[in-house]
Structures are given as C-alpha cells and as structure tokens.
Amino acid sequence: MIENLVIVESPAKASTIEKFLGKDYLVKSSFGHIRDLEKKNLGIDLEKDYSPQYIVPDEKKKIVAELKKLAKDARTVWLASDEDREGEAIAWHLFEVLGLKKDNTKRIVFNEITKDAIQKAIKNPRSIDYNLVNAQQARRVLDRLVGFELSPILWKKVKPSLSAGRVQSVAVRLIVEREREIHAFKSTSSFKVNAHFLTDEKKTTVLAELEDKIKIREHTLAFLKKCQNAQFKVSDIVTKPSKKSPAPPFTTSTLQQEASRKLGFSVAQTMMLAQKLYEAGNITYMRTDSVNLSESAIGMAKTVILKEFGEKYSFPRQYKTKTKGAQEAHEAIRPTYLDKTDIAGATSEKKLYDLIWKRAVASQMSDAALEKTTVTIDISSTPEKFIASGEVMKFDGFLKVYIESTDDEHEENSEKLLPPMKIGQMLNLDYIKATERFTHHLPRYTEASLVKKLEELGIGRPSTYAPTISTIQQRGYVVKEDREGTLREYQEIILKNQQITEQKLKETTGAEKAKLFPSDIGMIVNDFLVQHFKDILDYNFTASVEKEFDEIAIGSVKWTKMIDKFYQPFHKKVTITTETSERSVGERILGKDPESGKPVMVRIGRFGPMAQIGESSDEDKPRFAGLLKGQSIDTISLEEVLDLFKLPRVIGLFENKEISASVGRFGPYLKHDSKFYSLKPGQDSPLTVNLERAIEIIQTKRIEQENKILKTFTEDPDLKILKGHWGAYLAYNKNNYKIPKTISAETITFQECQEIIKNGPSKAKPKRGKKSK
C-alpha cells in the first residue's frame, strides 16, 4: 500500500520533488501527455459534436500501465501536472485513463519547485478544472482540423506529403514575405561626413559627424570646399544623465536568441544543451514563457551579488511577463543554485550555463548610470553643424556581468569618450572624411529571430519553437544557408591639409550566415494558402482564437460551439478549394525566346524547379532545363533562363578530349573522357567556368581519387581497397563491400577479397526519417 502517489510531467522534476516530500510520498512522471487524438485518422467525430477519439500511443502504454498499477494501490493520488491549459488536460487524461476516483484524487499546482511552494500546494488541493480542460480540447481539435484538412489539399494541388498548420504556415509566410520585401528593396546611398578635430593640446582627437547625411557627391564636394578655409568652434555642450536597466532572466525564446547571437548555437542545439543542464539539476525548467523568479532565487542572487560585487550592485527585482498568451506555469530559466558559477560537463554546456547564470544574476543588479554628452560644433563658412557625442559610464551596475546583444547587424558603436571641451573653444581640423553609405534592407530571419517574431505574435509555445523550425526545413519550405556577399564600389572624399582627394573603394555586401531562405515550394505553398485561406494565414489568427480559448477557460463559451463556428465555414472553403482551384506549380511567364518566338516560362516540374520554352501543346516538343541552385522561380530573369538553355556547353580540349559543362539530376557537373566532376554550386557555375578552372577541378579530383586508394591487386586491377567516410571498404565492379572487422584492411589478401565479394555487396541504406510501424 502506498500512502501518496504524486504524478508530475517530467522525471527530473519528480526526483526533485520527492526529496522535498519525504518517504510517505511516491513521485512519478507521466512524461507529458499520455494520450492524444488517433494518429491515422481525423480522430474527431464530426457527426457527434466533434467528440475527440483519444488513444494511448504505443510508446506511452508502458508508463500508463505502471501508473495504473501504482494508482490502484495508493491511498491518495495527487495530480501535479503544470498549472496551464495543457497541464490541466494532462491531469484530466490521467484521471480518465488510470480510472481514478474522485474521493481520493487531488489536483495540486505550483509554479516553482521549492519546498515551501510544494508544501503549500499539498495543503491547498482542488479538483480538476473542466473549463480549462475544454479550452485545451478546443485547441487540440482546432489544430487537428486545420492541419488534417489543409494538408491533403496541398497533396492534390501542389505535391504529396506537404503539410500546413496554424503555426508552421505562418512561420513560412513570415520568411516568404521578408524575402520579397528584400527583393523589392532599392538601396540608396548618401555621404556620411565625419570630421576629426584636434584639441589645443593636439593630444586627443574629437570625432564629430555632420548632422545630416548629404545625398549626392557634388553637394558633398561643395560642402568640403566650404570647409577648406573655415574655422570650427564649439557652440554648445549638453550633458544628460541616462541609465540602462538589465533584461529579465531568460525564457525559452530569449535564451534561444541570446545563445544564437552570443554563442552561435542553433535553436535545436540550445534546447538539447539546456535539457542536459536541467537533467543534471543545474538549471530550472527550460521550456517556459515566464520571467518570474522565486523568492528564494531572488534571495540567493542577492547573497551572491553582495559577496561578489558589494552592496551597491544589488537591486532585487521581480519582472512581469509581457508576452502575448503566456501561460507562466514555470519559473524563468535560471541556475538552480546561483552560487554555483561553474558546472561539470562539456564546453558547450558550460558556455550555455555561464550565459544563464550571468543573465539571471544581472537581472538582480543595479541599473548602470551613464552620462551622455553632445557637443555642437559650428562651421564659420556655412550654417551646417558637426555633432560630437560621447558617453561616460558613471556606474557600471549590471553591465559588470552581462550585456544583452541585439539582432542589428549594422550597429556602429560611435559612443566614445570625449576630451574636456569648453563652449567657445576653437578646434583644429585634422581631416574630414565623407564616405558613401548605403541604406540596407530588413535582415533575413535567423532561426532565433524567427522564434522572437513568432513569440511576439503569440504563435507557438516554448515546447514547439525548435520543432516548428525543424519542420519547415524538413518539408523543404525553408533552407538555412550561408550566402556569399558581392563586391560593391563606394566613394570616399577626404579633405586634409586643404586638399580634397577622391577615391573609389570596394567592400563586400549582402553576405549572409545561417539565414532562412524560402524555397520555390515554400513560396508556392504560401501563395496558395494565402490566396485560399487568408484568415488562417493571418498573423492575428492565433491571437484571436486564443481569446476564444480564454472564454472557454472561464466557462462563458462551450468549446464545441466555438469549434462549430469555426469549422462550418472553414470546411466549406476546403471543399470549394478542392473542387475549383487549379493545380499550383508556380508558373511564371517571363517573355519570348528571341530565337523561336515561343513563350519562356518557369515552374515546378516533376523533379523540381525548371524552365520551359514553348507550350506542351506545340507541334514540336517544348525544350526543358533545370534551374540552378540559388536560382528561384520567383526572381529569375528571362536572360538567366535563356542562359540555362546554352547547356551543355563545350569548354575546350584537355588531353585531346572535350570538356563540357552541364546540369544534371545531382547538380552542375563537368564531363571529360566520359567521367563526371561535380561543380560546387555557388563556387563554379557551368555557365561561366573556363578551361583553366575546369582542368584544375579535374586534376584536384584525380588527386583525391588517388589518395582514396589504400591497396590494389595485381591479380585484378579493378578490385580496390578504398578509404571511405566510415573506414576502409572494398570496391569492385561498381559495387561496394564491407570488410569484416576480423580482417585488417592493410593486410587483406586477394583471396579474402574474393570471399567477401562472394557474400554479396553491402545492403542499401534503409529509408530514413520514418518510424516503421
């Protein structure tokens, strides 16, 4: 007989709580939800008021059986799942599936894991909140209806196996629209004019910027001419105090952002490391939308700050969550023990822990006090003014520990220390430099900045940010890529020693690192969905249904009513779209082929993005060509398409044989002496690669091939021992054979090789990414 059985959601949480509760309590974990809608079918009975058809999935059967057995023997069962919509539903599913009884089942909640909080919860049990449960059922059913009715339309109208959903489709939309904004963006340039002055002592320089940028070169030159014999006088000095406050401790989303900005971690990587830290007991729960810290954590932080930095640096504070739709079932992410500055583990874990520690500690520290000084400098020959600004830190406060990063890629930290100056003081001009600067488009999303945007829109939850980002990449809607920048020319005009000189310089622009780009399929699917299901793709759709879920949660709306109101018009739209909409292949007609006069178009074909000259109905067949990597249906020009039809292209002769370049099933390649040599997309293009470079590629590949060979045999020159990615293997007649571990690749004999060949080639790789049933 067990006195008390407590069920929580996470096993790590279970073991912590067990310590607080003592031997009369057995604490177990449900490992999240224990049942869900049927996997294969819709799982919702549309004839019976949307009645959900729940099943316990196979992987949960074992844990359910165990909990059932324990619950039967327990005097009291405490359902201690999280205090939010999903947590309440978990408690209810447990109640139903385990066959619990009302009189000995108690529902308790706590949103911080401290002894006090848990004991207080035990003293204040309640019963299951069915309104909250119904809000969750509505959420679950709505997501299923949307996902399972939209996806099949895409299978019919675009491509099989695609998917759509309330969260993922909006995430893709953000990326598609940002990409189009970027393409529509026209950069303009203007001249930023910086003056470098010397103070009387000629020891320190003062950097000042002209108030307004100058649009064109001629005006810039005219301005510099005016400055040639001018005098420069300090006309005003304004000093203003300012302060900076620390950021709140981490939530899942802000942790993902900062780990990306400061440590370069992907969203998935951050979560995996945080999970490890959590399981080792080093940090609190890592999937949270709350910035709340427990009283004891605030106390611990104070002790640490007093000891490490002194009283001036301590400033305990409690933060309020501003995030849309936050459920706040947990604390913010923080070290479990704030006095622990270092942990055992891998370097990456240590780095992430350090970040979490700094952010949490800094959040409990004093504001930084700054003093901003703005100096206005008059020019005797013209009314324009130079402005020098500087910043002095009067007290570092939390900045001693932690500075939050931003996503701004073009940040210029011009705030510097200024030497002492007086109003009326004359300054000596060292030189003036006018540099041509360009406006830049909005940045492409990174994984982390996309998470930030989704959170702002109230779309998705801490537990789904990382999976959503991986889903939209897996479906091929979005790719994470680096892109090389292009060289751009800019002008610089300098006035020094009364002389004006001009020069042209070059800089790289538009380079991207680990950014999210939409694919052709991503754009086509997005356009299709936006066209036919505008309301669901609306950025405010989630926010508005969340409001309705809230109504259900307080009991003022019946959940099936809400679903019905949504589903009736939605389903009608699904039916109409299925019946009436065209197949969507993203076709764009670019113009006419100057040679034949036939129309030139691009679209998605059976094997991906392609270009076509002529209609399929024409007497002579249309001509086809695949698009190159990096080209997009959305943006490719007629010229670029016509270039594609120049392939295969003969480049020249090498060793008396022709080298030609083309694009095939596996990308661009060179062909020489009936051997193939892949071209790296982005590095060499089959349209432009020259003979010299082609020969270089062929010779490099030959050397690589040479190095791969570990051993050959005089008995049969076709039989080779090669060095592969996973070690040595045997190659013969275009088949590869695994060498048994009992035989060393170095001493293998010809006889042994023949033995291996007799046993047949190594099996083809099994299909990935699918769990067999």
Place this chain on the structure above:
DNA sequence: CAGTGAGCGAGCTTCCGCTTGACTT
C-alpha cells in the same frame, strides 16, 4: 547515377503541445 519534365493510380503523407529516450549510420 549526370538525357528527365507524361500518365495511370495503389497506398501513403498531415496538425500542435506535453515530455524523453531508443534507435541506426
């Protein structure tokens, strides 16, 4: 492996949110 781009149609794909391992290569 490297020329494709059509059509027929079996059987399959798919959502969002809670949670962790157990599996290859």
